[in-house]
Amino acid sequence: MGIPELISPRSPRVAAARRLARRNFRGKERRFIAEGPQAVREAAGHRGSDGEPTLLELFATVEAAERYEAIVDAALDAGARVHLADSEVLADVSQTVTPQGLIGVCRFLDSPFDAVIAARPKLVAVLANVRDPGNAGTVLRCADAAGADAVVLTDASVDLYNPKSVRASAGSLFHLPVAVGVPVEQAVQGLRDAGVRILAADGAGEHDLDDELDAGTMGGPTAWVFGNEAWGLPEETRELADAVVRVPIHGKAESLNLATAAAVCLYASARAQRPARDGR
Numbered sequence: 001m002g003i004p005e006l007i008s009p010r011s012p013r014v015a016a017a018r019r020l021a022r023r024n025f026r027g028k029e030r031r032f033i034a035e036g037p038q039a040v041r042e043a044a045g046h047r048g049s050d051g052e053p054t055l056l057e058l059f060a061t062v063e064a065a066e067r068y069e070a071i072v073d074a075a076l077d078a079g080a081r082v083h084l085a086d087s088e089v090l091a092d093v094s095q096t097v098t099p100q101g102l103i104g105v106c107r108f109l110d111s112p113f114d115a116v117i118a119a120r121p122k123l124v125a126v127l128a129n130v131r132d133p134g135n136a137g138t139v140l141r142c143a144d145a146a147g148a149d150a151v152v153l154t155d156a157s158v159d160l161y162n163p164k165s166v167r168a169s170a171g172s173l174f175h176l177p178v179a180v181g182v183p184v185e186q187a188v189q190g191l192r193d194a195g196v197r198i199l200a201a202d203g204a205g206e207h208d209l210d211d212e213l214d215a216g217t218m219g220g221p222t223a224w225v226f227g228n229e230a231w232g233l234p235e236e237t238r239e240l241a242d243a244v245v246r247v248p249i250h251g252k253a254e255s256l257n258l259a260t261a262a263a264v265c266l267y268a269s270a271r272a273q274r275p276a277r278d279g280r
């Protein structure tokens with residue numbers, strides 16, 4: 001495969017990758033870590049808006065390089081520098097308890113908010129003040145699965161490239177445009193100007209999701225605004241929306257967590273936006 005010998009734990013390349021665990025270094029270098037075969041596979045096949053490959057480097061144990069030879073070949077085809085490394089090096093760079101033998105160093109890939117608007121999206125997830133990286137990555141994954149056109153993280157939300165966010169996205173980070181650092185007022189106004197209806201998801205919302213679906217109001221372009229895991233959406237954000245919608249609780253559960261509620265809302269919109277098939 002043309003891969004060099006085992007890289008030393010003291011190599012500057014290893015030290016540079018290790019530093020990407022810290023947000024300030026990620027921002028300075030505009031690089032982040034993607035771990036595991038799923039994320040690295042997606043990264044190897046991804047190119048930025050400038051057409052350049054996203055995956056820059058790959059660290060792989062000998063065992064992983066043999067097991068995932070197709071992924072290593074894809075990384076080499078993308079022009080990435082591939083390094084063989086022992087498990088100690090992988091553990092040093094990894095942010096997981098049990099590294100899977102593949103760690104990629106990737107370029108930042110977020111999209112300008114103007115580009116998201118210019119694409120005339122039909123379904124968008126807006127994360128406002130979402131601070132938990134696992135939740136942010138999971139919502140991104142749900143948005144991808146529901147066929148959303150983009151995800152927007154406001155300026156008060158977690159770092160998109162936090163290792164936990166990247167892992168929780170399960171590769172979806174590489175599938176759809178994500179804009180970051182957008183003030184919530186700018187996000188709402190920009191989407192509204194593009195003809196998108198703004199729905200705020202809140203457990204205390206005055207509109208019921210089931211009623212909205214029954215009334216046939218969910219078929220148009222829609223952006224769902226999801227708030228903080230602990231305290232939801234502040235009143236000023238709720239007031240920006242065209243409607244504040246609650247997911248109905250039919251059982252005895254007190255509430256739904258953020259990612260579950262996001263999945264329900266996004267799939268409701270996706271279903272409503274699908275053209276009728278076979279008379280249904």
